[in-house]
Amino acid sequence: MTKNLRLRFALACGGVFVLAGAVLIGVVAFVVRQSLEPRDGLRQPQWIRVAGTVYSPWHYEYSVAQERAEQVRRVYQADAVKNVLVGGGIALVPVGGLAALLGWRAAGWTLRPMRSVTASARRIAQSHDLTERIAHDGPDDEVKELADIVDTVLGRLARSFDGQRRFVANASHELRTPLTINRTLVDVAVRRADASEDVKRLGESLLLVNTRHERLIDGLLTLAEGEQKVLDRRPFDLTDVAEHVLDTAAEEAEAAQVTVHRLLDPAPTAGEPVLVERLVQNLVENAIRHNHPGGEVWVSTRRRADRVELVVANTGLPVPPYEIETIFEPFRRLHGDRLRSERGSGLGLSIVRAIADAHDGVVTATPREEGGLTLAVELPYEGR
Numbered sequence: 001m002t003k004n005l006r007l008r009f010a011l012a013c014g015g016v017f018v019l020a021g022a023v024l025i026g027v028v029a030f031v032v033r034q035s036l037e038p039r040d041g042l043r044q045p046q047w048i049r050v051a052g053t054v055y056s057p058w059h060y061e062y063s064v065a066q067e068r069a070e071q072v073r074r075v076y077q078a079d080a081v082k083n084v085l086v087g088g089g090i091a092l093v094p095v096g097g098l099a100a101l102l103g104w105r106a107a108g109w110t111l112r113p114m115r116s117v118t119a120s121a122r123r124i125a126q127s128h129d130l131t132e133r134i135a136h137d138g139p140d141d142e143v144k145e146l147a148d149i150v151d152t153v154l155g156r157l158a159r160s161f162d163g164q165r166r167f168v169a170n171a172s173h174e175l176r177t178p179l180t181i182n183r184t185l186v187d188v189a190v191r192r193a194d195a196s197e198d199v200k201r202l203g204e205s206l207l208l209v210n211t212r213h214e215r216l217i218d219g220l221l222t223l224a225e226g227e228q229k230v231l232d233r234r235p236f237d238l239t240d241v242a243e244h245v246l247d248t249a250a251e252e253a254e255a256a257q258v259t260v261h262r263l264l265d266p267a268p269t270a271g272e273p274v275l276v277e278r279l280v281q282n283l284v285e286n287a288i289r290h291n292h293p294g295g296e297v298w299v300s301t302r303r304r305a306d307r308v309e310l311v312v313a314n315t316g317l318p319v320p321p322y323e324i325e326t327i328f329e330p331f332r333r334l335h336g337d338r339l340r341s342e343r344g345s346g347l348g349l350s351i352v353r354a355i356a357d358a359h360d361g362v363v364t365a366t367p368r369e370e371g372g373l374t375l376a377v378e379l380p381y382e383g384r
Contacts, residue, residue: 005107005111006104006107006108006111007104009103009104009106009107009110010100010101010103010104010107011100011103012103013100013102013103013104013106013107014096014097014100014103015096017095017096017100018092018093018096018099021088021092021095021096022089022092024088025084025085025088025089025092028084028088029081029084029085032077032081032084033077033080033081036073036076036080038070038073113136113138113141113143113144114143116136117134117136117146117147117150120134120135120147121134121150124154131158132154133151133154133155134147134150134151134154135147135151136148168221169221172217172218173221175213175217179210179213179214179217182206182210183207183210183211186203186206186210187203187207189203190203190204190207233270233271233272233382234270234271234272234273235268235269235382236268236269236271236273236276237266237267237268237269238268238269238276238280238301238310238379239265239266239267239301241273241276241277241280242262242280242299242301242310243262243264244277245277245280245281245284246260246262246284246299249281249284249285249288252285252288253288253297256288256289257293257294257295258287258288258291258293258294258296258297259295259296259297260284260288260296260297260298260299261296261297261299262298262299263298263299263300263301264299264300264301265300265301265302265303266301266303267302267303267308267309267310267381268303268308268381268382268383269308269359269379269380269381270380270382271358271359271379272358272359275355275358275359276355276359276379278351278355279351279352279356279377280310280312282348282349282351282352283310283312283348283352283375284297284312285348286312286314286348286349286375287299287314287373287375288314290314290316290317290372290373291314291315291316292315292316292317295314295315295316295372296314297312297313297314297315298311298312298313298314299311299312303381304378305381306380306381307378307379307380307381308378308379308380308381309376309377309378309379310376310377310379311374311375311376311377312375313368313372313373313374313375314372314373315368315370315371315372316371316372316373317371318367318371318372319367319371319373320367321367324365324366324367327349327365328349328350328352328363328365329350330347330350349363349365349375352375352377356377356378356379359379359380360379361377361378361379361380362377362378363377363378364376
């Protein structure tokens with residue numbers, strides 16, 4: 001952007017100089033032409049001498065000599081104007097290029113503070129750390145004013161995001177306590193020896209609802225934590241995390257009659273293993289729950305250049321391509337609301353994207369032609 005602005009400034013300098021030079025050459029040519037025009041009031045000579053002979057105005061030779069002198073004046077006038085236009089035009093091209101070059105140098109010197117501000121803003125955008133500031137130290141000019149405005153906006157965004165995260169985290173923690181108490185009370189009531197069958201069925205329903213609420217609150221807390229940048233990175237292998245999650249989910253896959261295939265190659269990365277485990281867990285659980293009896297799930301890990309990749313694919317209902325992006329939004333579900341309570345709170349893929357972003361990774365979803373989805377997560381490679 002700065003280079004384009006610098007080029008436009010240089011071209012503007014060259015163009016303005018060429019335009020001003022062309023006007024100046026035109027004015028000079030006009031002045032030269034007017035200067036060589038005959039003047040009124042000049043006295044004609046009373047006689048002229050040609051080849052030693054004197055002629056008066058009433059001689060024919062006098063008129064011929066006067067016409068010859070006028071012709072010579074017109075020739076000199078035309079040549080003088082032509083020399084001004086041609087010479088000035090030829091000189092205007094290299095001098096215009098020199099003006100553009102000087103404009104390029106001047107623009108570079110003028111835009112040097114802007115390059116510093118741009119580099120700082122790019123660093124902040126790439127780091128996702130809203131606590132950083134441009135903090136431009138320079139004269140009180142337009143560049144410093146712009147940098148101060150950007151710092152003010154960053155400060156407001158940081159306060160807004162921090163407030164939102166604190167609210168979600170505090171609300172999640174506060175809601176966990178009564179849910180835990182409710183679960184304990186209902187569990188005690190159900191296990192009583194004199195509890196009737198109706199009480200037991202009611203208790204089981206309440207425990208199921210309580211579990212769903214706990215899952216929702218846990219998802220909100222994880223989403224709030226996942227949206228924060230991971231600063232304390234620890235090396236680990238994504239393959240180990242995937243193996244642990246698959247072993248844990250084996251019982252659920254067997255109950256759902258879903259076959260899980262695994263192809264796990266070494267994939268060393270760095271970050272917060274607990275959050276990455278939650279990422280893999282959400283992907284595997286979604287692949288199992290959004291499937292059908294007799295369906296299949298494929299989980300693979302591998303290294304690709306300077307990235308490591310986790311791919312989770314599953315069979316299931318067809319997914320329209322235009323709904324791919326919406327599945328990463330909180331509380332958005334596919335195939336209607338009738339599956340809402342059975343298949344989670346609708347935060348699973350939102351948490352996956354938040355955790356991937358916090359680890360400088362990226363997550364993409366692609367619908368399978370046979371039905372279901374293929375979700376790929378790329379994280380930075382961390383050599384050991």
